[in-house]
Amino acid sequence: MKCKPIALTLGDYNGIGPKCIELALKNISLKNKKFYIIGDRDIFNKLNFPKSTSIELIDVKNKISFNPGKPTKMSGKASLNYIDEAIRLINNKKISGLVTGPISKEAIQKAGSLFKGHTDLLESKFHSENVIMAFWSKKIKVSLSTIHVPLVEVVDHLDSKKLFNQLQSIDKNFSKLLKKKPKIALCAINPHSSENGAIGNHDMKITYPAIKMARNKGIDVHGPFPADTLFIKKNIQAFDLFHAIYHDQGLIPFKMLSFDTGVNFTLNLPFIRTSPDHGTAFDIAWKKKPNSKSMVEAIRLALKLQI
Numbered sequence: 001m002k003c004k005p006i007a008l009t010l011g012d013y014n015g016i017g018p019k020c021i022e023l024a025l026k027n028i029s030l031k032n033k034k035f036y037i038i039g040d041r042d043i044f045n046k047l048n049f050p051k052s053t054s055i056e057l058i059d060v061k062n063k064i065s066f067n068p069g070k071p072t073k074m075s076g077k078a079s080l081n082y083i084d085e086a087i088r089l090i091n092n093k094k095i096s097g098l099v100t101g102p103i104s105k106e107a108i109q110k111a112g113s114l115f116k117g118h119t120d121l122l123e124s125k126f127h128s129e130n131v132i133m134a135f136w137s138k139k140i141k142v143s144l145s146t147i148h149v150p151l152v153e154v155v156d157h158l159d160s161k162k163l164f165n166q167l168q169s170i171d172k173n174f175s176k177l178l179k180k181k182p183k184i185a186l187c188a189i190n191p192h193s194s195e196n197g198a199i200g201n202h203d204m205k206i207t208y209p210a211i212k213m214a215r216n217k218g219i220d221v222h223g224p225f226p227a228d229t230l231f232i233k234k235n236i237q238a239f240d241l242f243h244a245i246y247h248d249q250g251l252i253p254f255k256m257l258s259f260d261t262g263v264n265f266t267l268n269l270p271f272i273r274t275s276p277d278h279g280t281a282f283d284i285a286w287k288k289k290p291n292s293k294s295m296v297e298a299i300r301l302a303l304k305l306q307i
Contacts, residue, residue, distance in 0.1 A: 003033045004096035006272075006302050007058075007089055009082040010039035011101025014068055014075045015280025016290040021101060022047045023292035024299055030054040033303070036095060038082045040064050046286075060085050068286035076107030083118070087125055090271050097272030097302040099295075102280045105148075116148040119266055122273060130169050132267040135251070135277055136177075136301055137258030140231075141241045142250040143170050143267070154246045155189065155202050163210035167243065171219045173267045174241055177305070181220055182240035186211060188224035189245050207245075251277075260293045263301045272305045274298040 011017030021037065030052045037049065037057050042064040044057050062078040079101075089095045100118050108115065115121040123131040134143040145166055146157045167184065174182040186207060188194065194203035207224035214221045222239075223230075230242065231253035244250025254262055255277065262277035276294035284290060 003303055004306055005034040005036060005094060006097040006099060006299070007036040007038055007086045007095045008099045008299070009079070009086055009101050010037070010043060011082070012071065012075045012079045012104045012107055012280050013039065013043045013064070013066070014070050014072065014107075015102055015104065015282055015285045017101025017103075017280065018043055018047055019286070020276065020290050020292045020295040022049055023290070024295040025050055025055065027292065027296050028299055036089065038085045040078060042066065058085060069282040071104035071107035071110070071280070071282065073107070073110040076104060076109070076111035076113070079103040080108055080111055080113055083121065087122075095271075096306055097274070099298050099302050100273065100275040101295075102276065102278060104280050104282075118273070118275065119147055122266065122269055126270055128269050130165055130268050132166055132169060134170070134173075134265055134267055135254050135258075135262055136265060137254070137262040137297075139257045140236055140254055141174070142254045143241065143243050144247060144250050145243060145245045147247060149246065151246060155206070158189075158206055158245070160206050160209035160213070163206060164213040167210060167214040167219055167221055168217065169267060170241065170243060171214075171221075178240060180240075183238070184219070184221040185225055185230060185235065185239040185242045186221055186223035187227045187230060187242065187244045187249055191228070192226050193224045260291055261297050262294060263298045265298075265301060265305070272302050274302045274305075 008021050033054050035055050040062050041059045049055055060081050062081055065074045086098050105116055119133050132143055133147050146154050149157055189202040190200045192199055194200050197204055203224050211221055227249050263274050264277045265274040276298050278294055
């Protein structure tokens, strides 16, 4: 069966994204597939993509100042333009999915972007609601209630209705992916799940009411659980999915278990979007051969989600 075309953006060209994409495409079957690689000719010339009619290079024609390992205004601008080109392909129905190479938040802000990453940028561009950042690996699956939010502001971005809507969404999406109703574990906001208000009242106001509403709708959600003891082996085996309240709460255990093979994917966009779960790795960019396993898995998941 022929897969629908997928685009891959290079990400920040001063980081490891371009090389990860090159290596990944050498490690997956290209038969009956079509990939558009969005970048710039100056960067393509530094790479060695497989010779195949399955791969088409799209030159965005940015002005390039190649400075490996450095987040610059120019690399940030280029990475934003790669995303814009991918959006054009999506709007013109040329592709069904997008795999994004890692970008630098510092570089895109130097280039004038007000966004903190791909997820909020794509959410805004497509006027999508209830967009959720999720992470997939064979060992563990995690979703996040808030994304790139300073810890002190997390509870300001939450209420029981919003959390309930997220639980509905991840139940619906993961039911399709797993071919069954997921058993969901919800992390608590405060240590010891607030201990009946002794350690703050945020769980009493937000997580407990959200769980009650979700269970009344037939969602198999449990908790809220203190995160310090939730991610032990028996719980990882018992639950299909962990919904974390904030970024590091969910991503510390996820990356400890699946750093090389984990995939970031976005729920509730009008297309498939995945990415490796690592960043630009400026410290090794264009010096050492990067590990491309996460990029391989990101491409494979994007293909899988088409089915």
